[in-house]
Amino acid sequence: MMEKGEPQPRTPQGELAEEPLEGYDFDFCPPLDSKYECPICLMCLRDPYQTYCGHRFCKYCIFKWLREEKHRCPVDNVLLDEQNIYPDNFAKREILGLKLKCPNYSHGCRFIIELCNLESHLQSCFYALIPCPQCCPAVLPRKDLKDHIEQSCPRRYVQCDYCFQSIFLSSKQKHLLECPFVPTQCKYCDILLTREKLKKHIRTECQKAIVKCRFYEFGCKTEVRRSCIDEHEEQQSQQHLWLLCGAVKELYRLLYTIVPQGVSPLPSLGAPASAPPVLTHTDLQLDDQLTSLNLSDDSSLNALPSSDFTNDLPALKNAILQVRRLIQLHVKPINFNPESTQMMNITKIESDPTAMQSARFDSQQNAPPQEHESVLSSVQTKKLQSLQEKTAYQDERMTGQSQQLKETQAKLSSIEKKLDEYRIRTRQLESQVSEMEARSCNGNFYWVIKNYSRLRREAMSGDNTVLHSPGFYTSFHGYKLCVRLNLNGVDSAHGTHLSLFIHFMQGEFDSFLEWPFGGRITLTIMDQNEACELRQHITETLIAKPHLAAFQKPRAHRNHKGFGYMEFAPLSLIENSQYVKNDSLIIHAQVVAQ
DSSP states (O other), X not given: OOOTTOOOOBOTTSOBOSSOOSOBOOOBSSOOOGGGBOTTTOSBOSSXXXXXXXXXXXXXXXXXXXXHSOSBOTTTOOBOOGGGEEEOHHHHHHHHTOEEEXXXXXXXXXXXXXXXXXXXXXXXXXXXXXXXTTOOSOEXXXXXXXXXXXXXXXXXXXXXXXXXXXXXXXXXXXXXXXXXXXXXXXXXXXXXXXXXXXXXXXIIIOTTSEEEOTTGGGTOOOEEEGGGHHHHHHHTHHHHHHHHHHHHHHHHHHHHHHSOTTSOSSOOSSSOTTSOOOOOHHHHHHHHHHHHOOTTOHHHHHHSOHHHHHHHHHHXXXXXXXXXXXXXXXXXXXXXXXXXXXXXXXXXXXXXHHHHHHHHHHHHXXXXXXXXXXXXXXXXXXXXXXXHHHHHHHHHHHHHHHHHHHHHHHHHHHHHHHHHHHHHHHHHHHHHHHHHHHHHTTTEEEEEEEOHHHHHHHHHHTSOOOEEOOOEESSTTSOEEEEEEETTOOGGGTTTEEEEEEEEEOOTTGGGSOSSOOEEEEEEEOOOOSSGGGOOOEEEEEEOOTTSGGGSOOSSSBXXXXXXXXXXXXXXXXXXXXXXXXXXXXXEEEEEEO
């Protein structure tokens, strides 16, 4: 197993390899002594093994040599096997204490570190080359990675300004071409609407959109603006009625083939109820007129006298009603599509008041009871359709309002997310400001303890017996320390004295500082008397003792061992004088390193 602190081999990007191989290939400072070189790989010994003849080799190198070559020492050719080599832990400790330049020295890192700390340094080295975690081709120093991910990575996540969806920057243009919330200009009236609403606008609302005539399926191929469609239908009403006549004639022809045998497809409009259903002279005459029309020839339509058309119009309307009743009575198995354009246009003419009145009269005089029920069912069906249309309209409005609510919720979510990001950024900035203040104090640190009375009560009750100050530095690149205060004392001073200690903390530059710490530390409780000449600060000075654990290099966030005074000041003196003012106590720490 690998000893704690021993660095593992690196890949070219500064990452750890799967298993150790040959020796350490680093730039040692000062240069590597030859006694630490492996005679096989000519690099610094990694996990050194010593032979009984006194030579040192890397573990990997010597075992590979013995397994692939003759069992002889590579240096003096003495007979040798795996039973005659042993781990050299003494040399291993010496090697792990050697200092070397950071492997990223050529990229700008200027740290000189011990070999045993190499692994931990590489995990945080600002100049180590790291591949972009967003899977883009970039490989860049760790210090530039955050800015790359947030600002320049082509695969970074960005938020759509319209639907607030997180997308890759590289696919943003494609997304904008499909996003349903992008404002899009109507090509007819130039109004700006979201892409989702624009389709409905063009389909049902835009007055400048080009639409087909409602008699398009009957043969009118005119396409005009929606605002002109009513004018077109008014001007071309005669032509539209003749086209509709052609549709009725076609229905009339089809009835001969689908009604039951022995039943006339078009009963007489004026025959009594008991008379057999035969074609009257009027019906035959109307059929002859329809047959004589060439509906595909526009000249035939224009040449027809308008008086003839006007005289036959009531009969035509009654014929339409008779056709629909026959369909309901005799052709129930046939599945007519109620949504087809022809049937809807027939329904439109059927809704004419004159035709409906004629249909009611004819139904009362001539139709059997089954036809009365059919007509009543038709009226109920129309009412149901009207209710369905109103319901569909309300559903559409609710859908639009629901979509607006979703957009508002998405915007609110985006704002809350940005607010959280700003809060995190604010905390980071506050931490950076505090760190800069701690570095700039140059060993002169003032700690203002507010709410002294409450903290003193908590210490007496045992809820909060110890306080630690924020960290501070002896210089910008110096040692990091903090002050520890026990407001109710510790051990023999419990309840009588205030206890004050100093603790060393892990700092950014511990790797190249001299350890253990050597220097002088002065701790002071400030007298806040307004008269300067009457102030009597409580001051104690201590000299660092290198053999104590409190002054060694911290192995945790804060050294567990501190150094100071259990009986620094009597509590009665602190509370009955000017040391506590405005419920605040001020402690001054001055640290001077050698």
